[in-house]
Amino acid sequence: MTALNETHAPTLKSFVVSANDGITDFPIQNLPFAVFRRAGSDEPFRGGVAIGDQIVDLARLHRARLLSDVAAAACEAATATTLNALMAHGNAASTALRLALSRLLRVGSAHQAEMLSCFVAQSDAEYALPAHIGDYTDFYTSIHHATNIGRQFRPDNPLLPNYKWVPIGYHGRASSIAISGQSFPRPVGQLMPPGAEAPTLAPCKRMDFELEMGIFVGSGNALGTRIGIDDAQSHVFGLCLLNDWSARDIQGWEYQPLGPFLSKNFASTISPWIVTLEALAPYRQRFTRASDDPQPLPYLDSAALRSEGAFDIQLEVLIETALMREQRSAPHRICLTSYRHAYWTVSQLVTHHTVNGCNLQPGDLLGTGTLSGPTASEAGALIELTQGGKLPITLPNGESRAFLADGDSITLRAHCEKSGAARIGFGTCTGTVLPALPL
Numbered sequence: 001m002t003a004l005n006e007t008h009a010p011t012l013k014s015f016v017v018s019a020n021d022g023i024t025d026f027p028i029q030n031l032p033f034a035v036f037r038r039a040g041s042d043e044p045f046r047g048g049v050a051i052g053d054q055i056v057d058l059a060r061l062h063r064a065r066l067l068s069d070v071a072a073a074a075c076e077a078a079t080a081t082t083l084n085a086l087m088a089h090g091n092a093a094s095t096a097l098r099l100a101l102s103r104l105l106r107v108g109s110a111h112q113a114e115m116l117s118c119f120v121a122q123s124d125a126e127y128a129l130p131a132h133i134g135d136y137t138d139f140y141t142s143i144h145h146a147t148n149i150g151r152q153f154r155p156d157n158p159l160l161p162n163y164k165w166v167p168i169g170y171h172g173r174a175s176s177i178a179i180s181g182q183s184f185p186r187p188v189g190q191l192m193p194p195g196a197e198a199p200t201l202a203p204c205k206r207m208d209f210e211l212e213m214g215i216f217v218g219s220g221n222a223l224g225t226r227i228g229i230d231d232a233q234s235h236v237f238g239l240c241l242l243n244d245w246s247a248r249d250i251q252g253w254e255y256q257p258l259g260p261f262l263s264k265n266f267a268s269t270i271s272p273w274i275v276t277l278e279a280l281a282p283y284r285q286r287f288t289r290a291s292d293d294p295q296p297l298p299y300l301d302s303a304a305l306r307s308e309g310a311f312d313i314q315l316e317v318l319i320e321t322a323l324m325r326e327q328r329s330a331p332h333r334i335c336l337t338s339y340r341h342a343y344w345t346v347s348q349l350v351t352h353h354t355v356n357g358c359n360l361q362p363g364d365l366l367g368t369g370t371l372s373g374p375t376a377s378e379a380g381a382l383i384e385l386t387q388g389g390k391l392p393i394t395l396p397n398g399e400s401r402a403f404l405a406d407g408d409s410i411t412l413r414a415h416c417e418k419s420g421a422a423r424i425g426f427g428t429c430t431g432t433v434l435p436a437l438p439l
Contacts, residue, residue, distance in 0.1 A: 002281040007102045010422045014105045018052030025425025026050035032273040039126040047078030060118040071100035087237045087362035090219040127272035131363030133174040138367035140168040143343040145372035148384045167344045167352045173265035180429045184267040186436035189250035203436035204247035207404040211380030214242035215366040223359040229302045232347035241271035241412045241429035271429035282421040284308040313339035322407030337378035406435045
């Protein structure tokens with residue numbers, strides 16, 4: 001597990017004034033990574049690091065020759081069009097680069113003038129996927145989400161017997177993952193209405209979002225080897241926001257016996273910024289299991305995991321309808337919850353994924369699954385918030401939603417905040433549902 005160090009000191013300030021206001025997602029204690037270029041330009045995409053409202057252009061920083069040794073090598077790796085090479089270097093490289101950047105960006109830095117020449121305003125940037133995602137696996141780590149969904153289909157036995165023993169996951173579609181700002185047509189698939197004798201091909205009528213976190217793999221493992229529980233987080237580059245859109249009516253007809261297919265593979269949206277596990281170190285929490293629940297099998301358990309294997313990350317979901325956009329109304333929050341409620345941790349997902357010898361590769365993405373909390377307002381999907389569409393939510397402008405309408409945009413946000421530590425955040429993850437393509 002990552003120890004606290006000088007980069008986490010809450011008293012640190014940057015000469016970038018916007019990084020010091022106490023409300024930015026990107027103070028000097030964060031320094032997340034993305035891939036960007038100037039909006040509308042034909043510049044190559046390259047790695048960048050957020051500081052306040054600016055981006056440190058890592059290609060320019062590399063040319064400025066302000067770094068040495070491991071940090072310099074890591075910076076050079078981040079000048080590529082994806083961060084896969086940096087991820088492959090392992091956490092020691094990103095840690096060295098993050099420390100060097102922290103020192104270069106502090107108040108009193110001897111290299112302030114050179115650093116100013118390496119900045120691009122975030123308002124002038126556009127983003128690409130931070131990595132080539134070779135594989136994508138989506139898990140099911142929220143016991144509250146699993147129970148709420150199960151209750152709609154199996155009121156007397158909502159949670160299947162394997163849930164408390166094994167991290168449930170399935171392999172999803174990597175090619176349809178896109179960066180925040182993604183717009184996509186409403187998916188079409190087979191629907192089987194209640195009482196019908198045969199399915200029909202039609203646009204989804206029960207379009208939903210899923211509030212998740214994405215876990216980017218750093219250094220991987222060789223085929224036929226395992227990643228142990230206490231080594232798992234050293235193989236994780238960092239976390240981002242993930243909206244794994246779902247077509248609930250298509251899913252209900254197709255998911256048995258092999259799980260989701262067309263109901264999930266049409267679009268998934270991630271935030272551009274990856275927050276490293278090192279930056280999240282102040283927000284670690286104990287991992288606990290209720291004494292009357294099965295305890296994890298030994299390969300999924302350890303003293304270190306128990307002491308600091310979970311993260312307290314505040315998560316929220318906002319909706320903006322087409323009418324709200326027309327009226328220039330602010331997006332409305334419909335969910336507020338925390339990652340601390342997850343039943344399975346980052347380490348457990350990585351370890352379980354490789355226990356059979358499966359090889360993870362730099363840039364692979366793991367999804368946590370929908371992150372719902374224990375109360376109704378903490379549900380991370382409309383299928384829970386509206387109890388399967390039976391209780392639509394009412395928005396401030398009088399509109400109601402059981403599921404998403406064409407033109408609806410969903411924005412995910414997340415941050416960490418506590419006394420004695422700097423507030424850090426993840427930026428935003430936004431996507432919009434468009435009308436279905438003609439059949």
